[in-house]
Amino acid sequence: MVYGLTVLTLGLAFYIHLAKAELFGTTKRNNNGNTPRYAQVIRPSSFAVLDNVPSPTQHNFTTLFYPPGTDAQSLKAKPFLIYDDSFYDIIGSDPTLTLIADGGTDPLFHEATVWYPPSDEMFFVQNAGAPAAGTGLQKSAIIQKISLSQAANIASNGNGTGFVHVTTVNSSVQVVNPNGATNFRGKIVFTGEGQGDNVPPALYLVDPNEPYKASVILNNYYGRQFNSLNDVAVNPRNKQLYFTDVTYGYLQDFRPAPVLPNQVYKFNVDTGALGVVADGFNLPNGITFSPDGKYAYIADTGANAGFWGFNYTKPATLYRYDVNDDGTLDNRMTFAFIDSGVPDGVHCDNKGNVYAGVGDGIHVWNPSGLLLGKVWLGETSANFQFAGKGRMVICAETKLYYVTLGAEGADITNSNYSG
Ligand SMILES: *[C@@H]1O[C@H](CO)[C@@H](O)[C@H](O)[C@H]1NC(C)=O
Ligand SMILES: *[C@@H]1O[C@H](CO)[C@@H](O)[C@H](O)[C@H]1NC(C)=O
Ligand SMILES: *[C@@H]1O[C@H](CO)[C@@H](O)[C@H](O)[C@H]1NC(C)=O
Ligand SMILES: *[C@@H]1O[C@H](CO)[C@@H](O)[C@H](O)[C@H]1NC(C)=O
Numbered sequence: 001m002v003y004g005l006t007v008l009t010l011g012l013a014f015y016i017h018l019a020k021a022e023l024f025g026t027t028k029r030n031n032n033g034n035t036p037r038y039a040q041v042i043r044p045s046s047f048a049v050l051d052n053v054p055s056p057t058q059h060n061f062t063t064l065f066y067p068p069g070t071d072a073q074s075l076k077a078k079p080f081l082i083y084d085d086s087f088y089d090i091i092g093s094d095p096t097l098t099l100i101a102d103g104g105t106d107p108l109f110h111e112a113t114v115w116y117p118p119s120d121e122m123f124f125v126q127n128a129g130a131p132a133a134g135t136g137l138q139k140s141a142i143i144q145k146i147s148l149s150q151a152a153n154i155a156s157n158g159n160g161t162g163f164v165h166v167t168t169v170n171s172s173v174q175v176v177n178p179n180g181a182t183n184f185r186g187k188i189v190f191t192g193e194g195q196g197d198n199v200p201p202a203l204y205l206v207d208p209n210e211p212y213k214a215s216v217i218l219n220n221y222y223g224r225q226f227n228s229l230n231d232v233a234v235n236p237r238n239k240q241l242y243f244t245d246v247t248y249g250y251l252q253d254f255r256p257a258p259v260l261p262n263q264v265y266k267f268n269v270d271t272g273a274l275g276v277v278a279d280g281f282n283l284p285n286g287i288t289f290s291p292d293g294k295y296a297y298i299a300d301t302g303a304n305a306g307f308w309g310f311n312y313t314k315p316a317t318l319y320r321y322d323v324n325d326d327g328t329l330d331n332r333m334t335f336a337f338i339d340s341g342v343p344d345g346v347h348c349d350n351k352g353n354v355y356a357g358v359g360d361g362i363h364v365w366n367p368s369g370l371l372l373g374k375v376w377l378g379e380t381s382a383n384f385q386f387a388g389k390g391r392m393v394i395c396a397e398t399k400l401y402y403v404t405l406g407a408e409g410a411d412i413t414n415s416n417y418s419g
Pocket of ligand 4: 310311312313314
């Protein structure tokens with residue numbers, strides 16, 4: 001295992017700016033039922049009836065919800081918000097949230113959050129569509145990675161100072177405007193959103209080890225360019241790739257007008273067979289499967305149309321599908337509507353609870369769609385990922401967080417190593 005600077009990687013150190021109050025819980029939920037130091041209980045009954053329900057011009061899709069008696073400061077001070085008591089098991093006795101890197105104005109910490117167990121590193125990508133990054137049409141977003149042991153050291157450093165090296169990953173074939181990614185057969189498959197008229201969106205397979213050999217494994221639908229590939233997941237049962245295609249490249253001015261609907265595809269890497277498994281979305285986005293492979297969760301971020309603005313009556317919604325034995329998707333069900341922004345990246349823990357990156361952090365539901373709790377950031381997370389048991393990394397655009405908690409991620413790393 002090699003960490004840090006190497007010939008082909010560029011290490012960037014970011015000094016962290018830690019808000020002292022929000023770190024390092026030491027108390028447990030004891031026999032008297034006390035909550036962990038960095039958690040607080042929010043009862044939905046406390047806001048079923050509000051004294052004043054703000055007008056739509058004051059509170060809507062663009063604003064965050066503060067339950068009665070809370071404000072930005074009190075939520076940040078105890079960021080693990082328990083909406084249902086089963087959230088205690090998810091956060092464990094001593095959850096912590098630590099800022100480990102700060103990109104300033106550059107949204108370096110966007111999506112494609114992938115844990116690579118052999119080196120215990122977390123990969124992620126810059127925001128391709130953000131003006132502040134200068135990416136999209138002018139230049140491609142980049143892939144980067146961090147060492148999790150270094151992140152853990154920072155998180156356990158009591159006085160809250162430190163930095164994590166953020167290492168640039170230059171693959172042999174450049175992944176042009178990467179956005180989503182997942183583990184696949186010991187490597188990482190990335191979705192590329194494409195660039196302009198002549199670089200088509202594509203799926204790339206990248207070796208997470210230097211020199212990061214990479215190849216394009218799909219770049220068209222029967223000769224037509226995709227719109228801009230967004231996210232990809234492997235179904236644990238049939239091991240095939242499912243991915244979303246959506247017009248964000250167009251809505252963010254770096255791709256031409258679409259020539260396909262926004263929809264979800266299934267791709268068999270071995271045979272090349274490619275088909276559509278779901279449509280009828282506004283803007284399909286994050287995709288994942290339950291650990292048993294029987295459900296697919298797909299986010300629709302229709303309420304956020306990029307540079308075209310917001311439309312509050314469009315979806316900010318997670319849908320659930322049954323995955324049939326033959327791999328087709330069935331029985332679309334409305335699983336959750338998000339109270340803060342849109343749901344983007346979505347992942348399950350090993351018990352089948354569902355986590356999504358949204359406008360105020362991470363929301364967690366049980367498989368029945370009951371909101372169990374939130375990891376409150378007060379800012380948008382487009383994606384995040386477990387690193388096995390008890391560890392999570394959250395991308396929040398210009399900020400990167402390290403979380404310790406009780407839950408364990410669904411095994412998306414080893415279950416799909418075989419053919
Ligand atoms: C990675 O690629 C970028 C863009 O081509 C280049 O500026 C940078 O020097 C490369 N970094 C390394 C470590 O090769
Ligand atoms: C939504 O809320 C924001 C913040 O209060 C406000 O600026 C905006 O005008 C509101 N939008 C509508 C359509 O009322
Ligand atoms: C606390 O932070 C300072 C830098 O501000 C550092 O030099 C020192 O080693 C840290 N102490 C501990 C115990 O980590
Ligand atoms: C929002 O979407 C609805 C449904 O498509 C449409 O009727 C409405 O005009 C849109 N509003 C805005 C402000 O774009």
